[in-house]
Amino acid sequence: MNTTTTTTAEQPTLDNIHHLAIAVTDVTASVAWYQAQFKCDVAYQDATWALLKFANTSLALVIPDQHPPHIGFVVDDAARFGELTTHRDGTRSVYVNDPDGNALEMMARESVRAG
């Protein structure tokens, strides 16, 4: 008997945008501003960047000379884009540029926790 895999609503056939990171000049002030405008949770914050969790994806606020603005995608076979780096949170990824120089982080699906 074959083993079948059930695709759930949490594992769609389209790729996921894990986060986007935009440039700010003052992380503390920007976190306060975003929390005043939106219903979002602060998942991480230090002097150089913060991570705001929204319902469907996350928004990183970054000091650009510390952390470059980019978009993070969860993809299959991320290594096709280059050598993966393992980060402190356990995710593995590689940065590439699109044809216009937009920075994209290609994150290995198996290294990204659900939710």
Next chain:
Amino acid sequence: MNTTTTTTAEQPTLDNIHHLAIAVTDVTASVAWYQAQFKCDVAYQDATWALLKFANTSLALVIPDQHPPHIGFVVDDAARFGELTTHRDGTRSVYVNDPDGNALEMMARESVRAG
């Protein structure tokens, strides 16, 4: 007897990021490039912009002097941010800048179709 509202998984308590729009110079070439890298669907495309649907949000590729790069949020009471404009797709929104000049589109929740 009071009327109670049930919150479903599709109506989370955190706000949603509806789309992000990034600058490209050639919409046709960029759509082809993104489709080659990612599992995404082309929801709309013309010479000035395209909308790529991902599992959890959408990515717009825009010619910046036609459509400014921005992030679109679905929010309650969008009119608190200013006068709403109704777009051809029926959504109503207003653009504001964050403290660093990042452009944000505040979209009225009741004008955005589910999914």
